[in-house]
Amino acid sequence: MYINEDLCIACRSCVPYCPVGAIRVEEPDRVYIDQEHCTECGTCLRMARCPSDALVEPAEVYQEPRSVRKFFSDPMATHKETLLPGRGTEEVKTNDVTARVKRGQVGIAIEMGRPVLGTTMAEVEKVIKRLAALGIRLEKNNPLSYLVDDPETGTLKPWAKKERVISCIIEFSVPAERLRELLTAIRELAEEVDTVFSLDLITRFDEEGNIPVIPILEEMGIHYRPNAKINLGLGRPLREE
Ligand code: SF4
Numbered sequence: 001m002y003i004n005e006d007l008c009i010a011c012r013s014c015v016p017y018c019p020v021g022a023i024r025v026e027e028p029d030r031v032y033i034d035q036e037h038c039t040e041c042g043t044c045l046r047m048a049r050c051p052s053d054a055l056v057e058p059a060e061v062y063q064e065p066r067s068v069r070k071f072f073s074d075p076m077a078t079h080k081e082t083l084l085p086g087r088g089t090e091e092v093k094t095n096d097v098t099a100r101v102k103r104g105q106v107g108i109a110i111e112m113g114r115p116v117l118g119t120t121m122a123e124v125e126k127v128i129k130r131l132a133a134l135g136i137r138l139e140k141n142n143p144l145s146y147l148v149d150d151p152e153t154g155t156l157k158p159w160a161k162k163e164r165v166i167s168c169i170i171e172f173s174v175p176a177e178r179l180r181e182l183l184t185a186i187r188e189l190a191e192e193v194d195t196v197f198s199l200d201l202i203t204r205f206d207e208e209g210n211i212p213v214i215p216i217l218e219e220m221g222i223h224y225r226p227n228a229k230i231n232l233g234l235g236r237p238l239r240e241e
């Protein structure tokens with residue numbers, strides 16, 4: 001996004017709408033968008049009702065590399081790889097039909113970045129490289145998979161690394177017996193990445209109706225909040241477990 005400074009009257013109406021503080025004011029009367037920080041989320045254009053139509057979204061935001069920002073940051077944009085809006089993934093919400101996470105596995109989602117702070121793809125790459133070294137491959141129906149250049153090392157495509165997004169989700173599954181190992185690695189990564197992330201564990205109830213990952217979280221001193229993200233009855237499972 002940029003501001004056509006010939007049209008802008010510096011009313012500043014758009015400034016508070018930017019979730020990452022990319023709309024800058026230069027006293028006394030210049031308002032502009034910091035292109036490095038803009039995530040192309042489109043919020044200013046949709047919400048600020050610019051009185052002089054000075055906010056401009058150029059076509060290049062839908063082309064690489066800028067499209068990385070757009071597709072991971074604008075909830076109205078549809079990822080061209082997965083054809084899903086938002087962050088481009090159904091996460092595990094459709095697991096009852098897609099069986100992404102099978103019995104005996106734990107699904108792990110690392111939600112990198114949030115409004116205000118965001119994240120760069122270089123930070124996302126740090127996490128994916130560490131996971132690759134542990135033999136982890138990303139969920140293939142996640143748009144980040146399309147940005148991975150080398151699955152063996154976890155490096156991203158060079159043109160994507162400098163892009164900044166509001167947030168994106170790294171998703172994968174591991175055998176349940178590897179959970180401690182992965183949680184240890186993710187804890188170490190928390191010290192290394194220059195952004196915030198939320199950690200989601202996706203699991204099924206065991207035969208007794210218990211959530212099997214809870215004892216491991218308690219043993220490791222990790223605070224947890226049980227939650228449900230399920231759409232029961234969407235249809236017949238596509239795959240046998
Ligand atoms: S709302 Fe429009 S006119 Fe007002 S500061 Fe923003 S771009 Fe300029």
Ligand code: SF4
Nearest residue numbers: 018038039041042044
């Ligand atoms: S497109 Fe989003 S990130 Fe960029 S200036 Fe507008 S509100 Fe801020």
